[in-house]
Amino acid sequence: MCDQTFMAATFGPCDSCGKTGPLMNIYIKNEPVNYCSFCVEVMAYRGLQKGETLETLRQESDTLKKKLEEERGKLNDVELHQVAEKIEVVGALSIKTRRVLKGHGNKVLCMDWCKDKRRLVSSSQDGKVIVWDGFTLNKENGVSLPCTWVMACAYAPSGCAVALGDGLDNKCSVIPLSLDKNENLATKKKSVAMHTNYVSGCTFTSSDMQILTSSGDGSCALWDVESGQLLQSFHGHTADVLSLDLSPSETGNTFVSGGCDKKSCVWDMRSGQNIQTFENHESDINCVKYYPSGDAFASASDDATCRLYDLRADREVAIYQKDSIIFGASSVDFSLSGRLLFAGYNDYSINVWDVLKVTRVSILFGHENRISRVCVSPDGTALCSASWDHTLRIWA
Amino acid sequence: MKIRTARPDRGQHSRPRMHCLNKLEAIVVEMQDPKSGVRGVEQKLNITIIPHVISGKDIIAWIANKMKTPPEEALAFGTMLVSYGYIYPLHNHKKLVMCNDTSLYRFQTPYFWPTQKWVAEDVDYAIYLAKRNIRKKGVLEPYEQAHYNHLHEWLNYKWDFIVMQATEQYKAGKERKKPDRVVFDCQERAYWIVNRPPRRTHSAMDCGPDRLIDPNADEKITFDQYRRMNMFYQQAIMRSKVKSSVSLGVLVKYITTYKNHDPFLAPCLPSNPWQTDTDTYWTLNMRRVDIPTKMRVERWSFGLFELLTDLRGRDDFKIFLKKEFSGENLAFWEAAEELKWGTASSISTKAESIFKTFLAPGAPRWINIDGRTMGLTVKGLEHPHRYVLEAAQTHVFMLMKKSPVYKDIQKKALNPAPHNFSAAQLEQNAQNQNPGIHPIILWKQEEEEKVKAAAASAPVDIKAVMSKIDRRNRDIQ
Numbered sequence: 001m002c003d004q005t006f007m008a009a010t011f012g013p014c015d016s017c018g019k020t021g022p023l024m025n026i027y028i029k030n031e032p033v034n035y036c037s038f039c040v041e042v043m044a045y046r047g048l049q050k051g052e053t054l055e056t057l058r059q060e061s062d063t064l065k066k067k068l069e070e071e072r073g074k075l076n077d078v079e080l081h082q083v084a085e086k087i088e089v090v091g092a093l094s095i096k097t098r099r100v101l102k103g104h105g106n107k108v109l110c111m112d113w114c115k116d117k118r119r120l121v122s123s124s125q126d127g128k129v130i131v132w133d134g135f136t137l138n139k140e141n142g143v144s145l146p147c148t149w150v151m152a153c154a155y156a157p158s159g160c161a162v163a164l165g166d167g168l169d170n171k172c173s174v175i176p177l178s179l180d181k182n183e184n185l186a187t188k189k190k191s192v193a194m195h196t197n198y199v200s201g202c203t204f205t206s207s208d209m210q211i212l213t214s215s216g217d218g219s220c221a222l223w224d225v226e227s228g229q230l231l232q233s234f235h236g237h238t239a240d241v242l243s244l245d246l247s248p249s250e251t252g253n254t255f256v257s258g259g260c261d262k263k264s265c266v267w268d269m270r271s272g273q274n275i276q277t278f279e280n281h282e283s284d285i286n287c288v289k290y291y292p293s294g295d296a297f298a299s300a301s302d303d304a305t306c307r308l309y310d311l312r313a314d315r316e317v318a319i320y321q322k323d324s325i326i327f328g329a330s331s332v333d334f335s336l337s338g339r340l341l342f343a344g345y346n347d348y349s350i351n352v353w354d355v356l357k358v359t360r361v362s363i364l365f366g367h368e369n370r371i372s373r374v375c376v377s378p379d380g381t382a383l384c385s386a387s388w389d390h391t392l393r394i395w396a
Numbered sequence: 397m398k399i400r401t402a403r404p405d406r407g408q409h410s411r412p413r414m415h416c417l418n419k420l421e422a423i424v425v426e427m428q429d430p431k432s433g434v435r436g437v438e439q440k441l442n443i444t445i446i447p448h449v450i451s452g453k454d455i456i457a458w459i460a461n462k463m464k465t466p467p468e469e470a471l472a473f474g475t476m477l478v479s480y481g482y483i484y485p486l487h488n489h490k491k492l493v494m495c496n497d498t499s500l501y502r503f504q505t506p507y508f509w510p511t512q513k514w515v516a517e518d519v520d521y522a523i524y525l526a527k528r529n530i531r532k533k534g535v536l537e538p539y540e541q542a543h544y545n546h547l548h549e550w551l552n553y554k555w556d557f558i559v560m561q562a563t564e565q566y567k568a569g570k571e572r573k574k575p576d577r578v579v580f581d582c583q584e585r586a587y588w589i590v591n592r593p594p595r596r597t598h599s600a601m602d603c604g605p606d607r608l609i610d611p612n613a614d615e616k617i618t619f620d621q622y623r624r625m626n627m628f629y630q631q632a633i634m635r636s637k638v639k640s641s642v643s644l645g646v647l648v649k650y651i652t653t654y655k656n657h658d659p660f661l662a663p664c665l666p667s668n669p670w671q672t673d674t675d676t677y678w679t680l681n682m683r684r685v686d687i688p689t690k691m692r693v694e695r696w697s698f699g700l701f702e703l704l705t706d707l708r709g710r711d712d713f714k715i716f717l718k719k720e721f722s723g724e725n726l727a728f729w730e731a732a733e734e735l736k737w738g739t740a741s742s743i744s745t746k747a748e749s750i751f752k753t754f755l756a757p758g759a760p761r762w763i764n765i766d767g768r769t770m771g772l773t774v775k776g777l778e779h780p781h782r783y784v785l786e787a788a789q790t791h792v793f794m795l796m797k798k799s800p801v802y803k804d805i806q807k808k809a810l811n812p813a814p815h816n817f818s819a820a821q822l823e824q825n826a827q828n829q830n831p832g833i834h835p836i837i838l839w840k841q842e843e844e845e846k847v848k849a850a851a852a853s854a855p856v857d858i859k860a861v862m863s864k865i866d867r868r869n870r871d872i873q
Contacts, residue, residue: 027630044623057622064629075639083644098670136829159835207737224740239609250701283415293650312643324463326419337654369598381659382670396670
């Protein structure tokens with residue numbers, strides 16, 4: 001079992017106010033207590049007590065941070081490349097462009113695969129969202145939205161709907177798809193999520209009924225699609241949240257988010273609590289993606305590195321960087337086995353890294369502007385890359 | 397008068413951090429070193445002579461040598477130098493790419509280098525366009541003319557100032573010597589192509605929507621943020637961690653297990669649909685095939701979760717459990733999943749029906765879980781919420797994990813032979829691509845089947861059946 005959170009009590013009466021609701025597990029004077037999020041907020045905003053100043057709080061914060069690093073360091077007995085010494089090297093890969101999807105009139109900002117492994121949805125700066133059959137290059141549905149900068153799009157697990165995040169409206173909407181190519185789908189658009197700033201990422205959970213969104217206002221939120229109700233909100237980032245990813249593991253109760261405050265945070269979906277945080281990057285984190293088993297995740301940042309974090313060991317275990325790579329990485333994804341890490345960069349190329357040996361295996365050239373998103377298909381047969389040069393490419 | 401709303405000012409005040417600028421500048425400075433940098437020559441342009449011109453070939457060779465990269469990577473890096481505006485092309489100035497041939501480039505003056513500290517303001521652009529307009533009317537390109545008209549309207553209140561500045565700069569320019577003037581004009585033009593790119597030009601300064609955080613400002617942390625951070629650190633310190641050797645070992649094990657199933661590492665049988673344009677691989681792995689493939693069955697054996705996520709695996713497991721008369725565990729697990737991921741309005745009805753079917757004493761499909769979990773769950777069901785069945789579901793999952801996984805299905809699995817298409821056949825495949833079944837149709841089919849299955853397994857109403865039989869007997873008599 002990779003997920004430690006499943007045994008924690010996350011619903012019940014709050015130890016402070018007694019109300020039944022989602023609970024956060026925190027420690028007060030080294031004693032574990034379960035507080036509801038409102039009581040946690042009250043505790044945080046309580047006026048400065050006698051002897052407490054901003055400076056004392058800052059010092060306490062620094063000592064605690066050092067202690068956390070110490071605790072993490074105690075269990076650091078081996079490095080990734082040492083463990084991977086006996087593993088054979090990845091052979092030469094011959095990955096070529098198999099399809100070029102042309103049809104967008106402006107920068108393609110986001111794309112997502114359908115569970116049927118061949119369809120995908122893509123959104124672009126001119127407000128157009130297109131559902132393609134990648135295999136036949138057929139454009140199945142097209143929606144024109146009145147706003148520009150549709151920065152996030154996601155395909156529903158059933159294949160019957162898509163979710164879109166508006167960059168200017170600050171909303172995330174769900175549009176049911178239809179078999180009729182000429183039907184005007186924009187009329188069926190249903191607003192689900194409302195943020196106070198741009199929506200940077202959205203994804204469905206295991207069903208069509210809930211979506212998880214991340215926003216420029218620094219928060220993430222879980223919404224019920226049918227009623228538009230906010231089920232849980234996640235606060236903790238101190239700057240825009242640029243990306244999120246749901247855990248694929250069997251106890252899929254967590255998700256990871258990365259933002260402009262250079263932090264990546266792991267959250268418990270049930271209570272809204274921030275369980276783990278990693279502060280290793282030197283610049284904005286553009287994309288986070290879970291390892292296929294759910295035990296680790298990778299992040300891509302403007303500091304031109306991708307890093308791998310192990311959740312059970314609670315630390316960063318690998319940095320994927322090279323002196324010749326100095327432009328920010330905008331997106332990452334793992335291959336099906338987790339051996340390869342595909343990373344799209346702002347210098348118009350995609351680098352393929354060997355996750356275990358921490359070396360670069362291959363570079364894929366072809367795009368003429370920066371890569372906005374790379375995504376491996378659900379059965380691992382192909383990689384799709386969306387770029388600001390108005391096209392998408394499928395590599396295999 | 398423009399009234400600024402509370403919305404973030406999209407006028408490019410806070411930009412994405414351009415972390416790469418320091419490293420880029422260091423490299424560009426090295427490239428200009430008279431001894432070890434790129435060789436420059438003089439070039440004749442019309443009648444003037446432009447100093448220090450470099451060719452694309454030389455630049456790429458220098459980059460490849462310095463960074464020890466293959467020429468393609470050096471070319472990509474060179475293109476980035478051009479698109480950021482550190483180097484500009486002399487001919488074809490609208491295409492910001494580096495070409496590996498004798499095309500000519502020049503280094504941009506540091507005054508015009510991209511910087512994070514301040515942005516290329518609209519006012520400066522307006523002054524530049526006005527200046528060009530003064531020099532010769534009608535010299536502006538269509539996209540520049542469109543910008544000019546737009547700025548004239550937008551910045552109308554400042555227009556006198558703009559025209560005054562433009563005239564001053566024009567006069568100052570006239571006093572320079574001709575070669576200097578030509579060079580400065582080229583540099584300025586290059587700067588504005590990078591910062592206000594025309595339609596088909598890809599410039600690296602075209603950054604996308606701005607992030608709200610100001611990269612130049614220092615972070616100010618308030619006392620409540622410190623309190624929250626301290627609470628977080630405390631729980632993070634107390635959180636149990638695992639030794640690196642153990643957790644990394646698990647990662648490596650996962651990769652080794654799935655190695656042969658990764659289409660990028662091992663060929664998928666019969667063939668990768670994207671490579672050969674035949675979708676046999678997908679049709680063989682659909683939910684309702686007669687015989688599943690060997691690789692698919694092998695994947696089910698990796699873990700119960702793999703088996704349950706593949707709907708075909710779940711169906712086969714259900715049939716197997718039915719034979720063993722222990723299907724209630726899987727049914728409960730499925731019902732709990734539906735509760736967790738379903739709509740908010742259906743939670744209470746679903747929770748009630750689950751209680752009646754699986755948890756109530758004497759229920760028709762009572763699941764056998766330990767007393768403590770049962771107690772917790774029943775208590776939680778008084779105020780049902782999304783995660784009320786979490787503990788019970790995990791327990792049932794563990795129980796199912798321990799049940800022996802059937803081995804006879806392995807014998808019946810299909811092992812498709814790898815495709816070996818000739819070039820002509822590949823071309824034909826590309827012409828006859830199979831459109832496949834639309835997921836909406838599949839979804840509707842599955843929903844219909846679910847309804848039928850629910851109706852078939854509903855508890856039989858004995859009274860209704862008996863009265864039906866009575867009625868029929870009466871009719872016969």
